[in-house]
Amino acid sequence: MNNPESMSEDARLSRDFFKRNTVIVAKDLLGKRLVRLENNHRLAGYIVEAEAYRGEEDLGCHAHVGYTPRTRIMYGSAGHAYVYFTYGMHWMLNIVTEQEGFPAAVLIRGIQPCEGLDIISERRKGLPINHWTDGPAKICQAMNINGELNGIDLCAPNAPLFVENGIAGNAISDEYIKTGPRVGLFSVPEPWKSIAWRFILQMEVSDEIIGR
DNA sequence: AGCACGATTAACT
DNA sequence: GTTAATCGTGCTC
Numbered sequence: 038m039n040n041p042e043s044m045s046e047d048a049r050l051s052r053d054f055f056k057r058n059t060v061i062v063a064k065d066l067l068g069k070r071l072v073r074l075e076n077n078h079r080l081a082g083y084i085v086e087a088e089a090y091r092g093e094e095d096l097g098c099h100a101h102v103g104y105t106p107r108t109r110i111m112y113g114s115a116g117h118a119y120v121y122f123t124y125g126m127h128w129m130l131n132i133v134t135e136q137e138g139f140p141a142a143v144l145i146r147g148i149q150p151c152e153g154l155d156i157i158s159e160r161r162k163g164l165p166i167n168h169w170t171d172g173p174a175k176i177c178q179a180m181n182i183n184g185e186l187n188g189i190d191l192c193a194p195n196a197p198l199f200v201e202n203g204i205a206g207n208a209i210s211d212e213y214i215k216t217g218p219r220v221g222l223f224s225v226p227e228p229w230k231s232i233a234w235r236f237i238l239q240m241e242v243s244d245e246i247i248g249r
Numbered sequence: 250a251g252c253a254c255g256a257t258t259a260a261c262t
Numbered sequence: 263g264t265t266a267a268t269c270g271t272g273c274t275c
Contacts, residue, residue, distance in 0.1 A: 088256070090256075097256070098256090099256080099271095102271090102272070102273095105271080105272075106271090107270085107271060107272085121256085121270090121271095122269080122270060122271095123255055123256070123257070123269090123270080123271095124254095124255060124257050124258080124267080124268070124269085125255090125267070125268025125269035125270075126257080126258080126267065126268055126269080127257050127258070127268095129256065129257085131256085144256055146256085164259090168259095172257065172258070173256070173257075174257050174258065175257090175258075178258095219256070220256070220257095221255080221256050221257075222256070223255090224254085224255090225256095
Protein backbone atom coordinates (compact mmCIF):
# COMPACT_ATOMS: atom_id res chain seq x y z
CA MET A 38 0.00 0.00 0.00
CA ASN A 39 3.06 2.26 0.18
CA ASN A 40 3.70 1.89 -3.49
CA PRO A 41 2.37 5.04 -5.22
CA GLU A 42 1.18 2.94 -8.16
CA SER A 43 -1.15 0.98 -5.88
CA MET A 44 -2.56 4.22 -4.52
CA SER A 45 -3.85 5.35 -7.89
CA GLU A 46 -7.46 6.40 -7.79
CA ASP A 47 -8.53 3.45 -9.92
CA ALA A 48 -6.81 0.81 -7.80
CA ARG A 49 -9.05 -2.00 -6.65
CA LEU A 50 -9.43 -2.31 -2.91
CA SER A 51 -7.30 -5.12 -1.53
CA ARG A 52 -8.28 -7.86 0.87
CA ASP A 53 -6.48 -5.95 3.63
CA PHE A 54 -9.00 -3.13 3.24
CA PHE A 55 -11.89 -5.49 4.03
CA LYS A 56 -10.00 -7.49 6.62
CA ARG A 57 -10.60 -4.88 9.35
CA ASN A 58 -13.29 -3.96 11.85
CA THR A 59 -16.61 -4.07 9.98
CA VAL A 60 -17.84 -0.75 11.31
CA ILE A 61 -14.73 1.01 10.05
CA VAL A 62 -14.93 -0.73 6.69
CA ALA A 63 -18.59 0.31 6.28
CA LYS A 64 -17.69 3.95 6.90
CA ASP A 65 -14.56 3.83 4.73
CA LEU A 66 -16.51 2.38 1.81
CA LEU A 67 -18.35 5.68 1.40
CA GLY A 68 -17.05 7.41 -1.73
CA LYS A 69 -15.51 4.24 -3.12
CA ARG A 70 -16.63 3.00 -6.54
CA LEU A 71 -18.60 -0.23 -6.86
CA VAL A 72 -17.91 -1.70 -10.31
CA ARG A 73 -19.79 -4.43 -12.19
CA LEU A 74 -18.41 -5.94 -15.39
CA GLU A 75 -20.69 -7.98 -17.63
CA ASN A 76 -20.20 -8.77 -21.29
CA ASN A 77 -18.69 -5.61 -22.69
CA HIS A 78 -20.34 -3.33 -20.21
CA ARG A 79 -18.88 -1.53 -17.23
CA LEU A 80 -21.39 -0.31 -14.65
CA ALA A 81 -20.27 1.73 -11.67
CA GLY A 82 -21.45 3.96 -8.87
CA TYR A 83 -20.06 5.71 -5.83
CA ILE A 84 -21.09 4.04 -2.58
CA VAL A 85 -23.15 6.51 -0.57
CA GLU A 86 -24.78 4.28 2.05
CA ALA A 87 -23.58 1.15 3.89
CA GLU A 88 -24.31 -0.79 7.07
CA ALA A 89 -22.16 -3.01 9.31
CA TYR A 90 -23.28 -6.48 10.44
CA ARG A 91 -20.80 -7.91 12.88
CA GLY A 92 -20.52 -11.32 14.54
CA GLU A 93 -22.80 -13.84 16.20
CA GLU A 94 -23.28 -11.42 19.09
CA ASP A 95 -24.95 -8.90 16.76
CA LEU A 96 -28.59 -9.99 16.82
CA GLY A 97 -29.24 -7.98 13.66
CA CYS A 98 -26.67 -10.03 11.74
CA HIS A 99 -27.76 -13.17 9.90
CA ALA A 100 -24.84 -14.96 11.57
CA HIS A 101 -26.49 -14.64 14.98
CA VAL A 102 -27.93 -18.13 14.25
CA GLY A 103 -24.42 -19.49 13.80
CA TYR A 104 -22.84 -21.37 10.91
CA THR A 105 -25.49 -22.52 8.41
CA PRO A 106 -25.49 -23.01 4.63
CA ARG A 107 -26.73 -19.45 4.30
CA THR A 108 -24.26 -17.77 6.65
CA ARG A 109 -21.28 -19.88 5.50
CA ILE A 110 -19.88 -17.14 3.26
CA MET A 111 -19.76 -14.64 6.12
CA TYR A 112 -17.46 -17.00 8.01
CA GLY A 113 -15.04 -17.06 5.08
CA SER A 114 -12.25 -14.69 4.19
CA ALA A 115 -12.72 -10.95 3.70
CA GLY A 116 -13.38 -9.40 0.31
CA HIS A 117 -15.88 -12.01 -0.83
CA ALA A 118 -19.47 -11.26 -1.87
CA TYR A 119 -22.32 -12.41 0.38
CA VAL A 120 -25.42 -12.15 -1.81
CA TYR A 121 -28.68 -13.32 -0.29
CA PHE A 122 -32.34 -13.48 -1.28
CA THR A 123 -35.14 -12.04 0.84
CA TYR A 124 -38.83 -11.11 0.83
CA GLY A 125 -39.32 -13.73 -1.87
CA MET A 126 -38.03 -11.46 -4.61
CA HIS A 127 -35.04 -9.31 -3.68
CA TRP A 128 -31.26 -9.82 -3.77
CA MET A 129 -28.92 -7.97 -1.40
CA LEU A 130 -25.18 -7.38 -1.81
CA ASN A 131 -22.79 -7.56 1.14
CA ILE A 132 -19.00 -7.67 1.28
CA VAL A 133 -17.42 -9.99 3.83
CA THR A 134 -15.08 -8.40 6.38
CA GLU A 135 -12.71 -9.25 9.25
CA GLN A 136 -10.66 -12.34 10.01
CA GLU A 137 -11.63 -15.67 8.54
CA GLY A 138 -13.86 -17.47 11.05
CA PHE A 139 -15.43 -14.25 12.37
CA PRO A 140 -18.77 -13.78 10.57
CA ALA A 141 -19.30 -10.19 9.44
CA ALA A 142 -20.14 -8.16 6.35
CA VAL A 143 -21.06 -4.73 5.05
CA LEU A 144 -24.43 -4.30 3.33
CA ILE A 145 -24.26 -1.92 0.36
CA ARG A 146 -27.46 0.13 0.64
CA GLY A 147 -26.97 3.02 -1.78
CA ILE A 148 -24.81 4.10 -4.71
CA GLN A 149 -24.66 7.14 -6.94
CA PRO A 150 -24.41 5.76 -10.49
CA CYS A 151 -21.53 7.14 -12.58
CA GLU A 152 -20.91 4.66 -15.41
CA GLY A 153 -23.28 2.65 -17.60
CA LEU A 154 -26.22 4.98 -16.99
CA ASP A 155 -27.92 3.82 -20.20
CA ILE A 156 -28.10 0.21 -19.01
CA ILE A 157 -28.99 1.14 -15.45
CA SER A 158 -31.83 3.35 -16.64
CA GLU A 159 -33.09 0.52 -18.84
CA ARG A 160 -33.19 -1.85 -15.86
CA ARG A 161 -34.81 0.75 -13.61
CA LYS A 162 -37.25 1.81 -16.30
CA GLY A 163 -39.98 4.24 -15.43
CA LEU A 164 -38.43 5.45 -12.20
CA PRO A 165 -36.75 8.84 -11.59
CA ILE A 166 -32.94 8.84 -11.51
CA ASN A 167 -32.77 9.48 -7.77
CA HIS A 168 -34.60 6.19 -7.19
CA TRP A 169 -32.47 4.04 -9.49
CA THR A 170 -30.07 2.77 -6.83
CA ASP A 171 -31.19 4.19 -3.46
CA GLY A 172 -31.84 0.81 -1.84
CA PRO A 173 -29.97 -2.49 -1.44
CA ALA A 174 -32.24 -4.49 -3.75
CA LYS A 175 -32.37 -1.64 -6.27
CA ILE A 176 -28.58 -1.77 -6.63
CA CYS A 177 -28.80 -5.49 -7.38
CA GLN A 178 -31.52 -4.90 -9.98
CA ALA A 179 -29.53 -2.11 -11.64
CA MET A 180 -26.25 -4.05 -11.72
CA ASN A 181 -27.63 -7.54 -12.35
CA ILE A 182 -26.32 -8.92 -9.05
CA ASN A 183 -27.90 -12.20 -7.92
CA GLY A 184 -27.18 -15.53 -6.27
CA GLU A 185 -24.76 -16.50 -9.01
CA LEU A 186 -22.31 -14.00 -7.52
CA ASN A 187 -22.67 -15.31 -3.96
CA GLY A 188 -19.24 -16.22 -2.63
CA ILE A 189 -17.14 -14.72 -5.43
CA ASP A 190 -13.84 -13.06 -4.54
CA LEU A 191 -13.98 -9.31 -5.20
CA CYS A 192 -10.20 -9.18 -4.85
CA ALA A 193 -9.52 -11.70 -7.63
CA PRO A 194 -7.93 -10.17 -10.76
CA ASN A 195 -10.76 -11.34 -13.03
CA ALA A 196 -13.67 -10.61 -10.70
CA PRO A 197 -16.84 -9.38 -12.45
CA LEU A 198 -17.60 -7.29 -9.36
CA PHE A 199 -15.19 -5.25 -7.26
CA VAL A 200 -14.62 -1.94 -5.49
CA GLU A 201 -12.28 0.80 -6.65
CA ASN A 202 -10.58 3.45 -4.58
CA GLY A 203 -12.77 6.34 -5.69
CA ILE A 204 -11.09 9.01 -3.62
CA ALA A 205 -7.42 8.13 -4.07
CA GLY A 206 -6.92 6.97 -0.53
CA ASN A 207 -8.25 10.08 1.15
CA ALA A 208 -10.81 9.63 3.89
CA ILE A 209 -14.02 11.61 3.69
CA SER A 210 -14.43 14.17 6.46
CA ASP A 211 -16.85 13.17 9.23
CA GLU A 212 -18.84 16.33 8.64
CA TYR A 213 -20.15 14.79 5.43
CA ILE A 214 -21.08 11.46 7.01
CA LYS A 215 -24.41 10.87 8.73
CA THR A 216 -24.84 7.88 11.05
CA GLY A 217 -27.92 6.18 12.46
CA PRO A 218 -29.60 2.85 13.28
CA ARG A 219 -29.64 0.12 10.66
CA VAL A 220 -32.80 -0.18 8.58
CA GLY A 221 -35.45 -2.88 8.79
CA LEU A 222 -34.52 -4.57 12.07
CA PHE A 223 -38.06 -4.48 13.47
CA SER A 224 -37.93 -7.36 15.92
CA VAL A 225 -34.25 -7.20 16.81
CA PRO A 226 -33.56 -6.54 20.52
CA GLU A 227 -31.57 -3.59 21.80
CA PRO A 228 -28.87 -2.48 21.67
CA TRP A 229 -28.53 -4.03 18.22
CA LYS A 230 -31.72 -2.47 16.92
CA SER A 231 -30.50 1.07 17.51
CA ILE A 232 -26.74 0.87 17.32
CA ALA A 233 -25.47 3.49 14.85
CA TRP A 234 -23.88 1.19 12.29
CA ARG A 235 -25.53 2.83 9.27
CA PHE A 236 -23.38 5.32 7.35
CA ILE A 237 -24.66 7.78 4.76
CA LEU A 238 -22.60 10.12 2.60
CA GLN A 239 -24.35 13.48 2.77
CA MET A 240 -22.69 15.15 -0.20
CA GLU A 241 -23.04 14.72 -3.92
CA VAL A 242 -19.99 12.86 -5.21
CA SER A 243 -18.52 14.70 -8.16
CA ASP A 244 -15.45 14.00 -10.25
CA GLU A 245 -14.10 17.29 -8.90
CA ILE A 246 -14.39 16.16 -5.30
CA ILE A 247 -12.60 12.89 -5.94
CA GLY A 248 -9.87 14.63 -7.91
CA ARG A 249 -10.27 13.20 -11.38
C1' DA B 250 -44.18 -31.32 6.78
C1' DG B 251 -45.66 -26.97 8.31
C1' DC B 252 -44.99 -22.33 9.93
C1' DA B 253 -43.67 -17.38 10.66
C1' DC B 254 -40.91 -14.00 9.11
C1' DG B 255 -37.70 -11.30 6.56
C1' DA B 256 -30.97 -6.31 6.32
C1' DT B 257 -37.47 -4.58 0.51
C1' DT B 258 -39.87 -2.39 -3.16
C1' DA B 259 -43.49 -0.22 -5.83
C1' DA B 260 -48.01 1.07 -6.18
C1' DC B 261 -51.80 2.89 -4.06
C1' DT B 262 -55.18 5.75 -0.83
C1' DG C 263 -49.28 6.09 5.57
C1' DT C 264 -50.68 1.27 3.96
C1' DT C 265 -50.18 -2.99 1.65
C1' DA C 266 -49.41 -6.84 -1.77
C1' DA C 267 -45.94 -9.46 -3.92
C1' DT C 268 -43.38 -13.98 -3.14
C1' DC C 269 -40.16 -17.77 -1.40
C1' DG C 270 -35.77 -19.25 1.12
C1' DT C 271 -34.36 -20.00 5.73
C1' DG C 272 -34.41 -21.74 10.23
C1' DC C 273 -37.27 -23.46 13.82
C1' DT C 274 -40.91 -26.52 15.78
C1' DC C 275 -43.76 -30.55 15.65
